[in-house]
Structures are given as structure tokens and as C-alpha cells.
């Protein structure tokens with residue numbers, strides 16, 4: 001028989017028994033929907049966590065620090081510092097997509113009566129662009145000839161009025177500062193600053209008067225979006241391009257040690273600037289652990305989110321399996337329903353099957369007819385079930401959103417939708433297998449017997 | 452070339468059913484041969500073994516013992532699939548209770564054996580329509596079985612058996628469910644068509660008058676051929 005004729009015949013025989021077909025399909029709909037919804041919960045949880053991880057430093061990024069443990073015998077020469085050489089070495093690794101040195105320094109920012117201690121992080125323009133900061137205003141400081149700052153979204157909240165002592169965290173008053181446009185002054189030389197402050201406040205006895213350090217006006221590149229309350233890994237930082245930052249610091253601290261930089265045995269600063277941290281992006285999540293180990297083996301300290309990711313994955317894998325198992329029970333019930341329906345159908349059609357055999361229908365075609373019927377029940381059930389699942393998923397996510405949680409609890413990716421339809425068809429055919437065999441083996445004599 | 456004319460050869464055929472402890476000898480040693488283009492009828496009392504014989508000739512049942520050679524092939528040696536293929540190619544079957552598909556109209560019913568053979572829709576519909584014209588149902592092509600009389604339904608049944616152009620047609624009491632006038636009409640139709648196409652027809656019947664349409668009449672009693680009556 002031709003495929004088209006087989007399909008038509010099986011559809012028309014389902015159509016002939018509409019009510020029973022619909023009821024059987026309904027079972028498959030419920031079965032498919034419960035599996036899909038259950039699995040989608042596991043996937044949704046997993047995805048929300050992954051997004052969370054990504055916002056907290058990404059899935060592929062690695063932080064590199066100097067190794068902290070040195071005993072007294074470690075000579076200064078052996079000490080592994082973060083320098084340009086290391087940056088080059090790491091960049092040469094084929095699994096590394098991006099490397100940027102990170103130079104950080106603590107400074108004091110002043111704007112009118114407001115003061116704030118800022119942590120400035122200088123990184124390469126490439127790395128800054130890669131971080132994908134959501135911007136409230138301005139732009140990412142990519143220019144290498146001027147020093148400009150990108151403020152984290154919670155920086156504004158950190159400014160305190162030095163006269164009244166009030167601040168956002170104290171009494172909720174939002175500082176009257178426009179980070180983008182107001183003139184903000186930065187004091188880099190904190191030691192000198194506090195020394196001079198101490199002089200003014202003290203009785204003047206003893207130490208010679210210390211001149212307060214120079215203030216530099218800060219140029220603002222942009223402000224990161226997110227509001228004063230949302231915390232992300234970047235919320236408290238001020239970012240700038242490392243090239244102008246290095247130049248600027250060298251100018252300010254000419255002949256002196258830049259704060260945070262190591263000193264020689266004789267207390268002199270080195271010529272080269274050493275970094276506080278190196279930021280590395282691997283090309284793929286799969287390679288993070290490998291790259292990380294490679295760097296650790298060179299004698300540095302590293303950190304990434306791989307372990308977090310791995311444990312999360314494992315955990316949600318279990319949850320998914322359990323939820324899917326619960327859903328599977330209802331599909332098994334549906335499968336039994338299909339088998340039952342097909343059996344009934346064969347009993348009813350004993351004579352018809354016999355006639356078909358007598359007038360020349362292959363055994364294989366009879367089997368195919370029944371398998372197709374069962375497969376159709378699975379297919380229709382699967383398709384409707386998927387539609388139903390999307391509906392349930394929507395409702396669940398609405399409810400979750402209504403409770404004020406910022407996540408999609410139920411997530412149905414395309415592969416899940418596709419796989420569940422295929423699975424439903426498979427279950428249908430598997431349920432129809434024994435009935436189909438039975439139909440195939442029915443005696444053609446049934447056609448001749450009366451009644 | 453005498454052998455070439457023989458289309459069915461049955462030798463030493465037995466069919467024994469076991470019902471509990473007792474054995475029922477439905478066929479108890481049957482030998483005969485039938486020539487191409489012959490119209491044979493089988494008559495006998497109820498339970499004499501007529502249907503059993505016909506079913507075995509059509510390959511619907513396996514004999515307990517003996518040989519059945521049709522068109523040069525041994526029926527008793529074929530697998531079930533082999534029998535299906537043999538029936539597709541050589542055999543048409545007409546049922547007492549018509550056995551048409553309720554959901555299909557006359558054309559679709561007649562075309563069904565061709566559908567099973569894998570013929571395309573256009574060709575098989577054309578052939579089915581030709582057959583329906585031939586059995587005089589031109590006006591009833593789109594009717595479903597429930598919209599036709601018994602005689603009309605059996606005409607569809609005849610058309611369905613003949614559409615594959617089989618060498619041999621088996622009919623088990625084809626007029627058993629029809630009144631005597633309609634029975635005659637259907638008989639005349641079958642006789643005419645079979646003569647035209649030189650097909651072999653083997654028919655079981657209770658009715659001696661209808662048996663008289665045949666070239667030869669096989670009388671059966673208790674699973675044995677009592678006599679073969681030749682008509683001149």
C-alpha cells in the first residue's frame with residue numbers, strides 16, 4: 001500500500017470513532033503537558049541561576065591574583081607578580097579570548113559638600129566593551145588619550161554630605177549630584193590627604209604642616225543603569241580605561257610610589273606598574289576549568305564561577321529528573337489508555353480486518369495501519385499537549401511575576417517542545433505495537449463467519 | 452497441452468478439526484481438478500464441508516493433509532504473506548454478507564483491493580468505475596453501503612472481486628442474503644462476466660436452481676464428493 005493511502009485510512013478510522021479518539025488523545029495531552037511543564041520548571045530554575053551567575057562575573061571569566069602565600073625565604077625576585085609579560089603569556093593560550101590587566105586604586109571623590117570613597121578599576125577598553133554594562137547615560141570609556149570614568153549604579157548612593165552627615169544609606173535622602181554633568185574632584189593621594197586633615201583637626205603640636213594634596217577634576221564617561229537598590233558585581237565600582245589611568249597616576253605620583261604598588265627592598269618604587277588583578281575570558285564554558293588550572297599551575301591564584309556552575313547544573317539535573325519522572329507517570333497512564341483503545345478497536349474490527357486480508361491486504365500494511373493510528377493519537381496529543389504546556393507555563397510565570405520575583409520559573413525551549421512531540425508519537429506507537437501485532441495475526445476466516 | 456487447461460488440482464485433501472476429545476472430519480479425502488474458465492458450484496447439506504473446502508482453496512485455511520495446486524503453485528506450502536500475495540494476483544472473493552466497508556462509497560469499496568496492491572488513486576478509481584458500470588451500478592457510484600439494497604451491495608461485492616482481474620473467483624453463498632429474484636439477477640451477472648473474461652468461478656450454494664447456472668455441480672456429503680454432475 002502507498003504511504004498516502006495508509007495515512008488516509010488510519011485517519012479516517014480514527015475519525016469514525018471520534019469520541020473515543022478524543023478521549024484517548026486527551027490522556028496523551030495531559031501526559032505530555034505534565035512532563036513538559038515539570039521539565040520546564042527544572043529548566044527555568046536552571047536558567048535563572050545561570051543568568052544570575054552571568055550577571056555576577058560571567059560563565060567564562062577568570063580572575064587572576066598574585067598568590068598570597070609567601071614564606072620569608074621567597075626572595076623578592078621569585079615573587080610572581082602580575083605584569084605585562086604574564087598578560088602576554090595568558091593571551092597566547094588558544095582558549096583565551098580576552099585578557100585585560102586590572103589596576104585598582106582607592107580614592108576620595110568630592111562634589112560640593114558630598115564625599116565618597118571610590119574604588120577605581122582600570123581595564124583595557126576591549127574588556128570594558130566586553131562587559132556589556134547597561135548604561136543609564138554616557139558611554140563606556142574606550143578612549144585611550146583621556147581619563148574618563150564610568151560609575152556603577154550604586155555609586156551615587158555612597159556619597160555622604162560631610163557637613164550634615166546625612167546620606168542615602170542613613171536617611172534615604174538621595175544626594176543632589178548629577179554624576180554625568182556635575183564637577184567631581186578626585187583626591188588620589190589619600191595618605192597626604194589624611195595627614196593634612198589630621199593637622200587641621202589637631203592642636204598643631206609636633207609635626208610640620210602637611211600641604212593637602214592636589215585635587216583633580218574627574219571626567220565622566222557614563223553611568224551604569226540599574227538604580228540605587230539593585231546590586232550587581234559592578235554596582236560599587238568605577239571603571240576607566242587602564243591606558244590613560246596609568247599615565248595619569250604616573251604623572252601624579254612622579255618620583256613617589258603609587259599607592260598599592262610594591263616597593264623594592266630599599267623602599268623605592270619599581271619602574272613597571274604591577275597589576276592588582278588580571279581579567280581573563282575563556283572562549284567557551286567548557287575550557288574555563290582547563291585555562292584556570294593552567295594559570296594556577298604557573299603559580300597564581302585564580303577564581304571563576306565553574307564550580308558554582310557545575311554544582312548548580314548537577315542540582316537542577318536532579319530536580320529535573322524528579323519532576324520529569326512525576327510527569328512521566330501520567331504519560332504511562334495515557335499509554336495504557338492508547339493500548340486499551342487500540343485493543344477495543346481491534347475487537348470491533350475483527351471482521352473488517354478479516355475482509356481486508358481476504359481481498360489482499362498485506363500483513364505488514366495491517367500492522368502499519370494500526371501503528372499509524374496509535375502514532376496519530378500520540379502526535380495529536382503531543383501537539384495539543386505542547387500548546388497546553390505553553391499556556392500553563394505562561395500562567396505560572398505570570399503568577400511568579402505577580403509575587404514580585406524576577407525570574408522565569410517555567411521555561412520551554414524549542415528542543416523540549418520538539419522532543420516531547422517526538423516522544424508522544426513514540427509512546428503512541430509503542431502502545432499500539434502489541435495491538436498492531438494482534439491485528440496482523442487475526443485470521444482472515446473471521447470475515448467469512450457470520451455475525 | 453491438456454495440463455495447461457487445468458487451473459486447480461486437489462488431491463487427497465483432508466481437514467480434521469479437534470473439538471475437545473472428538474475429531475470432526477470436515478473434509479475426508481477429496482480429489483478433483485477444475486479447468487480454466489469453468490463455472491463450478493458446490494452443493495450439499497449444511498455441515499457437509501462446502502465452506503471448509505472453499506476456504507482451503509482460497510488459502511484462508513491450511514489443510515490437515517493433501518495438496519492443492521492452483522495456477523501451478525502449492526497453496527499448502529505458502530506462508531501467510533505468500534498467500535496474501537497470491538490472492539492479490541490470482542483470486543477474487545465474494546462474501547455472503549457482502550462485507551463492504553461502511554465508511555466508503557461504492558467506488559472506494561471496489562477500488563480497495565487495488566489500493567492494497569499500491570495502485571495510484573487515479574487509475575484505481577477509473578478501473579472501479581468501469582467495474583461499477585459493468586455490474587449496472589452507474590447511478591450508485593457515490594453511494595455508501597447503507598444507502599443501497601442488498602442486491603446492489605452484492606453487485607458492489609462482485610465488482611470488488613473482479614476488479615483485480617483474477618483468474619479464479621470464489622463465492623460462498625453469494626446470494627444467501629438475497630431474495631430469489633435478486634439472486635437470479637446476481638447469478639446471471641456473475642455468469643455473464645465470468646464467461647466474457649474466461650475466468651474460473653467456484654461457488655457454494657444451497658439452492659439447486661442456482662447451482663444449475665454452473666457447468667459442473669459438485670455434490671458433497673460428510674466431507675466427501677458424492678458425485679460430479681456435468682451439464683451439457
Ligand SMILES: Nc1ncnc2c1ncn2[C@@H]1O[C@H](COP(=O)(O)OP(=O)(O)OP(=O)(O)O)[C@@H](O)[C@H]1O
Pocket residue numbers: 468469470475476477495496497498499500501502503504
Ligand atoms: N473451526 C472449526 N472448528 C471445528 N469444527 C469446524 C470448524 N469449522 C467447521 N467445522 C465443522 O466442519 C464441518 C463442515 O463445516 P462447513 O462450514 O464446511 O459446512 P458447510 O457445508 O459450509 O455448511 P453450511 O451449509 O451450513 O454453511 C461442520 O461439521 C462444522 O461443524
Ligand SMILES: [Mg+2]
Pocket residue numbers: 501502503
Ligand atoms: Mg458454509
